[in-house]
Each structure stands twice: as C-alpha cells, then as structure tokens.
Amino acid sequence: MESVVKINDPKYPALLKEVKDPPEKLYYKGDWDSVLFEKCLTVVGSRRMTSYGKQIANKLVSEIAGAGITIVSGFMYGIDATAHQAALEAGGRTIAVMPCGIEIIHPEYQESLYKKILANRGLIISEYEGTFPPALWTYPRRNRIMAGLSMATLVVEAGLKSGSLITAELAKKFKRKLFAVPGPLTSTFSQGTLQLIKEGAEMVISAREVLQSYGLKISKLTLSHRVGGIGSVSTRFSTLNKLEQSIIEKLQQEPMEIDALSRSTEVSASQMGTALSLMQLKGVLFKEEGKYYVK
Amino acid sequence: MLSKVTSASNLGLETIPIDVEVNLADRGLPAFEIVGLPSKAVDESKERVKTAIVNSRIRFPTRRITVNLAPADVPKEGSFYDLPIAMGILSLTMQCKLPESSLFFGELSLEGTLRHTRGALLLALFAKEKGIKNIFVPKPSANEAAIIKGVNVYPVESLNQLLAYLLGEIPLAPAQYQETKGTQTYIEPEFDMAEILGQEQAKRAMEISAGGGHNLFMIGSPGAGKTMMARALPGILPLLAEKESLEVTKVYSASGRIPPQGSVIKIRPFRAPHHTISAAGLIGGGTNPQPGEVSLAHRGVLFLDEFNEFPRSVLEALRQPMEDGHLTISRSRKRASFPSRFILIASANPCPCGYLHHPARACLCSRREIEKYRKRVSGPILDRIDLHVEVPVVDVKEFSREPGLKKPTELSPQIRLRVIKAREIQSERFIEEGIHTNAEMKNKQIKKYCSLSKETKQVLLAAVSSFKLSARSYFKMIKVARTIADLEGYQEITIAHMAEALQYRPKIHVED
Numbered sequence: 004m005e006s007v008v009k010i011n012d013p014k015y016p017a018l019l020k021e022v023k024d025p026p027e028k029l030y031y032k033g034d035w036d037s038v039l040f041e042k043c044l045t046v047v048g049s050r051r052m053t054s055y056g057k058q059i060a061n062k063l064v065s066e067i068a069g070a071g072i073t074i075v076s077g078f079m080y081g082i083d084a085t086a087h088q089a090a091l092e093a094g095g096r097t098i099a100v101m102p103c104g105i106e107i108i109h110p111e112y113q114e115s116l117y118k119k120i121l122a123n124r125g126l127i128i129s130e131y132e133g134t135f136p137p138a139l140w141t142y143p144r145r146n147r148i149m150a151g152l153s154m155a156t157l158v159v160e161a162g163l164k165s166g167s168l169i170t171a172e173l174a175k176k177f178k179r180k181l182f183a184v185p186g187p188l189t190s191t192f193s194q195g196t197l198q199l200i201k202e203g204a205e206m207v208i209s210a211r212e213v214l215q216s217y218g219l220k221i222s223k224l225t226l227s228h229r230v231g232g233i234g235s236v237s238t239r240f241s242t243l244n245k246l247e248q249s250i251i252e253k254l255q256q257e258p259m260e261i262d263a264l265s266r267s268t269e270v271s272a273s274q275m276g277t278a279l280s281l282m283q284l285k286g287v288l289f290k291e292e293g294k295y296y297v298k
Numbered sequence: 299m300l301s302k303v304t305s306a307s308n309l310g311l312e313t314i315p316i317d318v319e320v321n322l323a324d325r326g327l328p329a330f331e332i333v334g335l336p337s338k339a340v341d342e343s344k345e346r347v348k349t350a351i352v353n354s355r356i357r358f359p360t361r362r363i364t365v366n367l368a369p370a371d372v373p374k375e376g377s378f379y380d381l382p383i384a385m386g387i388l389s390l391t392m393q394c395k396l397p398e399s400s401l402f403f404g405e406l407s408l409e410g411t412l413r414h415t416r417g418a419l420l421l422a423l424f425a426k427e428k429g430i431k432n433i434f435v436p437k438p439s440a441n442e443a444a445i446i447k448g449v450n451v452y453p454v455e456s457l458n459q460l461l462a463y464l465l466g467e468i469p470l471a472p473a474q475y476q477e478t479k480g481t482q483t484y485i486e487p488e489f490d491m492a493e494i495l496g497q498e499q500a501k502r503a504m505e506i507s508a509g510g511g512h513n514l515f516m517i518g519s520p521g522a523g524k525t526m527m528a529r530a531l532p533g534i535l536p537l538l539a540e541k542e543s544l545e546v547t548k549v550y551s552a553s554g555r556i557p558p559q560g561s562v563i564k565i566r567p568f569r570a571p572h573h574t575i576s577a578a579g580l581i582g583g584g585t586n587p588q589p590g591e592v593s594l595a596h597r598g599v600l601f602l603d604e605f606n607e608f609p610r611s612v613l614e615a616l617r618q619p620m621e622d623g624h625l626t627i628s629r630s631r632k633r634a635s636f637p638s639r640f641i642l643i644a645s646a647n648p649c650p651c652g653y654l655h656h657p658a659r660a661c662l663c664s665r666r667e668i669e670k671y672r673k674r675v676s677g678p679i680l681d682r683i684d685l686h687v688e689v690p691v692v693d694v695k696e697f698s699r700e701p702g703l704k705k706p707t708e709l710s711p712q713i714r715l716r717v718i719k720a721r722e723i724q725s726e727r728f729i730e731e732g733i734h735t736n737a738e739m740k741n742k743q744i745k746k747y748c749s750l751s752k753e754t755k756q757v758l759l760a761a762v763s764s765f766k767l768s769a770r771s772y773f774k775m776i777k778v779a780r781t782i783a784d785l786e787g788y789q790e791i792t793i794a795h796m797a798e799a800l801q802y803r804p805k806i807h808v809e810d
Contacts (some may be wrong), residue, residue: 017594022762050665051660051661082667109809110665110666189658191660192660260688260690261498262497262498262500262692263496266496266498271498271502272498272499272501273502273558273798274794275498275499276499276502276798276800276801277794277795277797277798278797280761280798280801281757281793281797283764284800285798292655293688293690
C-alpha cells in the first residue's frame with residue numbers, strides 16, 4: 004500500500020508547496036484523498052501533557068473534527084495521540100505526520116491508533132521512505148510539514164523550548180493562523196502557550212474561535228454527544244444521593260484527590276472510597292493522575 | 299576414665315541431641331583432642347576450656363584428653379560446647395557426679411565465667427519436648443529459656459559456681475522468667491498515625507493492612523510521607539499472641555539476636571532492609587543457614603522502601619516465602635526451615651525521577667522510562683500484594699493556613715483497638731484452618747468464608763469489567779472487603795465494603 008506523491012504531482016497539497024523548503028516526495032499509507040487536505044488543523048502539544056491538557060485537547064478536537072476539519076498531528080504520545088484519538092472518536096479524519104519512515108510505528112505501542120487512523124480513511128505520511136529510523140534531526144524537519152499542511156495550528160500545552168513551539172514558530176513564518184490554549188501560570192506546560200498568546204497568537208477558549216476562522220460553526224450533533232465539564236448539577240446526576248451530589252459539586256469546581264475530597268466534605272476516607280468507587284462504576288466520574296473528574 | 303555429658307545443637311530452628319564424651323587416658327603423652335567433625339569455633343574450644351579451668355584455680359589434668367561429639371558424622375558448629383566439655387573433664391578430675399536428665403550449654407570466657415550464648419530458648423523447648431528436667435545455661439541467656447514451663451533452667455555464672463553447686467556446697471535456684479525490655483504491652487512507635495497530615499486514604503489502607511495482614515504497595519513522590527507511614531504501622535498492630543511470640547523469639551534466639559538477659563519478643567518485628575540487600579540476606583542463607591530478613595520479619599512487618607530499586611532476582615525470591623509463610627534453605631551440607639509470615643509494605647516512586655503527577659514539579663521521564671521502571675517489579679509479585687494505594691504529596695502549608703483542617707485525627711491506639719477486634723474475629727473464624735488472617739485465605743477458604751450477596755457480587759463483576767481486574771485481583775478484592783467488614787464488625791460483606799475495597803485495586807497502567 005506504500006505510495007508516494009511527488010512535488011510536481013497535482014495531488015500534492017497546495018498549502019505545503021508554499022512552504023520555503025517543501026519535501027520533494029511525500030510517502031503515504033492509506034487512500035490519498037485530496038479532500039482531506041482542504042481544511043486542515045494542526046494540533047500540537049507536549050508529550051507530557053497534564054490531565055488539563057488532555058481534557059482540553061479532547062474537547063476542542065472532537066468539536067473541531069466533528070465539524071469536518073482534518074486533524075493533523077505528529078503521532079507522538081501525549082497531546083498528539085490524544086488529538087488523533089479524539090478526532091477518530093468524533094467520527095473525523097486525521098493525518099499523522101511521522102518523523103520516520105511510514106513503515107515504522109513509532110512509538111510502537113500505539114499500533115492500534117496507527118491502524119485506526121488508516122481504518123477511518125485517514126493518512127500516515129512522511130518525507131522519509133520505508134523503515135527510515137527516527138532521529139533527533141527528523142523531528143524539527145517533520146514539524147515544517149505539519150505546520151505547512153494546515154491553514155492554522157493549535158498549540159494545546161507546551162513548555163518553553165519545546166518541539167511544539169518550533170512548530171508554532173514555523174506556522175508563524177509560513178503566515179498561518181496560530182491558536183494557543185491558555186493555562187495556569189503555575190504549570191510548566193502552559194508557559195509556552197502563554198508566551199505564544201503574549202506574542203500575538205489567538206487565545207482559544209472554545210472550539211468556536213477555531214471554527215470561525217474556517218468559516219464553520221459547531222454542529223449541534225457534536226455538541227449534544229459530548230458534554231463538557233461545565234454546567235450545574237444537571238438532571239443527569241439527579242439519581243445520586245446527597246453525598247454523591249456534593250462530591251459532584253466539589254469536583255465541578257476543581258478536580259480533587261480522594262484525601263482532599265474527604266477533608267472538604269468531612270467524610271472519612273473509608274466512606275469516601277466507597278462513594279467514589281460506586282460513582283466510578285456508574286460512569287459519573289473518572290480518575291486520572293490520582294484526581295477525580297466529573298465525566 | 300570416661301564421662302558423658304549431654305548437650306544439644308541447633309540447626310536453624312531444629313535441635314538435635316549431642317553427646318559429649320570425654321575420656322582421660324591413663325597412657326600416652328598429655329594432649330587434648332576433639333573429634334566428631336568440629337568446626338573451627340568448636341576446635342578452639344580446647345583453648346577456652348583449658349584456660350578457663352586454669353583461671354578458675356582448678357588443676358587441669360596433664361593427661362591425654364579425647365573429646366568425642368556424637369553423632370560423629372554431623373558437622374558441629376558454635377561455641378556452646380565449651381560448658382559440656384569443661385564439665386566432662388571436671389566431673390572426672392573433681393569426682394563430682396553430673397545430675398541425671400540434664401543438658402549443658404554455653405560458651406566460656408577465659409576467666410571461667412559464662413557468656414551469653416545464642417539459642418538457649420530452642421534448647422529449653424527441646425528439653426521440654428524430650429522430657430529432660432534440667433538445663434544449665436549461661437546466666438545472661440537464662441531468662442529467654444525460663445519462659446518454658448516444666449524445665450528447670452539453671453543460670454550458670456561461672457565454672458566455680460556450678461562446681462560448688464554440683465558438689466553440694468551452695469544452692470542454685472532455677473531462673474524465674476522476668477519480662478524485660480521489649481515485652482512491655484505497648485511500645486511507643488516512632489510516629490503516631492495522628493502525626494501524619496492528610497493522607498486519609500493511605501492511613502485507612504494501613505489500618506486494613508494491619509487488620510487483615512494484607513500486603514500493601516504505596517506509590518508516591520519523594521516527600522509524600524511513605525516511609526513515615528510505614529514506620530507508624532507497628533503502632534497499630536496488636537501484640538504477638540503467646541504462640542506467635544514463641545515463633546518469633548525462636549528465630550531471634552537461633553540467630554543470636556536476643557540480648558543478654560533478654561526475654562521473649564512480644565512486639566511485632568519491623569524490618570526495613572536497604573535495597574542493596576542480597577537475595578541471601580533477604581531470604582536467608584549461608585553454609586550454616588541463617589534466617590534472612592523475611593524470617594526476622596515473621597509475624598511482623600517487612601518494609602521495602604524504593605521497591606523498584608531492589609534487584610529483580612532478589613524480589614522474585616520473595617515469591618515462595620510470601621506464598622507459603624515459611625521457607626527451607628538448602629545448602630550442600632545442611633538445610634534449615636524458617637517461618638516467614640509477614641506483612642509486606644512496599645513503597646515506590648511513580649517514575650524514575652519521582653515527580654510524575656507532582657503538583658509543583660515537572661516530571662522529566664519519558665513514557666518509555668516510566669514503563670521500564672514499573673516493569674522492574676514483576677506481575678507475580680504485584681499479584682501477591684492485596685492493597686495498592688497512591689500517596690499524594692501533601693501541601694503542608696495548606697494545613698497551617700487552614701486550622702480547620704488540623705482537626706485532631708485518630709490516634710494510633712484508637713485504630714489499634716479496631717485492628718485487635720478484627721483480628722480476634724479472624725482467629726475465631728479460622729480456628730480450624732490453621733491460618734490467622736484474611737490475607738492468608740486460599741481461594742477455597744474465600745469461597746467458604748466470604749459469601750457475597752447478589753448485589754455485592756454485581757458490584758464486583760461490574761468492577762472486573764470496567765477496571766479490567768484480573769482473576770487474581772477478583773479474589774484479592776473479596777479478601778480486602780472481608781477485612782473491611784471485620785473492622786466494622788459486620789458478618790456480611792456489604793456493597794459499601796466491596797466498593798471501598800475496589801479503591802485499593804492494583805494500578806498497573808501509567809495512566810491509571
């Protein structure tokens with residue numbers, strides 16, 4: 004299934020040609036569909052994303068991909084993988100730009116994601132052939148393809164001096180739109196994105212800003228099937244008992260660890276453990292990095 | 299002229315009778331020989347015996363002395379043959395008759411006094427078992443032996459004193475058992491549970507661990523308080539029951555860890571070996587097999603800090619003793635069995651740098667590094683750990699800022715009362731099973747003693763599918779739920795107990 008598109012091929016993505024140093028050849032896996040390149044958004048972010056980054060990447064990407072925009076990312080673990088995954092779950096299509104030959108699944112434990120991207124009419128592309136191994140220098144080179152393929156780039160979480168910032172700088176150089184997600188001043192992984200916002204990148208507080216720049220609106224469908232954490236104790240939670248209700252209220256303000264929850268509700272760790280287990284089984288909560296979140 | 303003195307030798311926790319035969323030959327040049335496979339320590343006994351006798355101002359016979367340690371084909375170790383050999387010689391030269399049905403045991407100093415000798419308790423137990431009436435042991439070792447009723451334990455101070463007693467010149471009363479250091483009913487532990495700020499769930503896990511003898515795995519960043527918590531555990535454990543206390547003291551006596559004048563151990567041992575320990579150090583070993591940390595932690599706590607830093611081979615060696623509660627050390631010439639029923643408290647960092655999910659510091663590890671780090675502990679080991687708990691970093695400032703959070707929490711003695719009650723319920727339950735705690739239950743016993751109502755089982759089954767629990771974890775959750783119910787004095791395992799138990803399920807995945 005390995006195929007190649009050369010720079011003089013009419014199928015070659017037009018936006019990528021505008022780049023200063025476009026790749027001569029693009030190797031790809033999957034069915035080349037030029038529609039895929041019409042409206043692309045590149046999503047980048049830290050490999051060591053925080054649970055906040057994961058939550059936001061999930062929410063934004065699923066709404067954006069749900070509206071029909073192709074999500075381009077780098078197949079790394081962290082924000083990249085979350086973006087691909089969220090796009091697939093929203094029924095969207097996604098392109099993974101590899102830092103190595105397209106035959107290499109890197110990182111190899113993401114094999115199922117690799118297959119899912121292809122199964123959902125997505126693409127795996129790279130300027131490197133076959134089993135070309137990833138190297139330190141291939142990552143920044145690859146980033147110019149990511150920035151070049153899309154009209155806009157969205158940075159979810161990035162530390163200072165991170166690879167995500169390289170992609171962001173390239174997007175600026177190519178005169179593409181740059182979006183950045185704000186985050187707490189205390190988080191190392193928001194330093195990069197905050198810096199970008201300060202320097203003039205558009206701050207994203209919902210998928211709307213991104214979609215507007217593509218002249219699109221959030222489809223009602225995607226809104227209804229993915230509910231964000233925002234909103235009061237809705238009817239969804241009305242069957243819960245008093246303790247469970249107050250847990251939901253606390254968690255909607257801020258995700259918390261069991262110990263903090265037990266202190267703030269003045270309930271023993273034993274009772275709190277019981278409540279949290281049952282709520283998790285009911286599918287009302289989920290746990291990540293030791294903290295509980297409302298689903 | 300021939301005399302025969304009886305003694306006994308300890309190998310591991312086993313004791314075998316040894317006959318010490320001493321012959322003073324009428325012919326031949328003066329000499330002193332020991333036969334019967336003596337080790338270096340036994341062979342050197344000659345010099346100690348000779349000098350001790352001379353320094354006790356008793357004439358040492360200038361004749362050919364032959365000592366035979368029988369059975370002659372068993373290698374002899376240790377210094378306790380000094381006293382029987384000396385008594386063999388003296389009974390011949392001083393014409394004193396040795397009492398019937400007696401064992402002699404002890405190491406001599408050059409001045410003729412007796413030194414503290416390891417294994418006196420085992421000797422007393424052996425004497426009782428064989429119906430031997432008297433044992434003569436060094437005075438510093440007499441107390442630990444005197445716990446055994448029905449055997450006269452004579453505390454011997456010096457050769458002169460013993461000789462005078464045997465010749466009927468002075469009286470010597472058998473030692474009376476006295477409780478000394480280490481036997482108080484409650485020893486102040488290093489930390490009280492109430493001193494630990496926050497960590498409500500981890501503290502609860504400690505209570506469950508103590509309540510049912512469950513192994514516990516704590517994962518948390520440096521400074522989260524894992525070590526402090528482990529060290530507070532002895533404070534909520536019940537004292538050793540009489541039978542348990544003897545089991546523990548036997549191990550400590552056999553390895554020479556009972557101090558002079560020491561009595562039996564009543565407090566549960568707490569062992570915390572460093573991660574550079576060898577497999578033999580942990581499990582036990584040596585040509586003359588010695589108990590390792592697992593046996594020294596018998597009926598107590600084995601705390602392995604930085605669990606992932608232990609060499610894999612060392613950790614794997616834990617499997618059998620954890621499963622069976624005892625182990626046999628086999629060497630080419632000797633083998634010895636030791637008990638090893640302990641609570642394992644393991645603690646580890648979440649990643650190599652230690653700061654994964656830390657609220658204030660960035661983790662520098664790649665996902666691959668983290669997975670590699672976690673894989674250092676094998677599945678079979680993790681499978682033998684019932685309780686898994688995360689220990690988050692506590693913001694101490696938060697507690698000093700909001701005095702309301704500093705409400706007095708439960709003190710260790712209060713928690714201990716619940717633990718004691720739960721353990722009483724368990725010993726009654728397992729009276730016919732030969733086990734003590736819920737953690738020791740095998741699947742068959744789980745089925746027998748932990749019947750689940752339909753609703754409770756539904757919760758567990760739902761958890762199996764949504765938390766992807768293994769079959770082994772399924773049974774572990776039931777055991778933990780059983781202990782939680784016992785702590786609350788419930789006969790039935792309710793949904794609440796089961797749901798709480800699920801909190802302590804294994805957290806295998808990095809994301810979990």
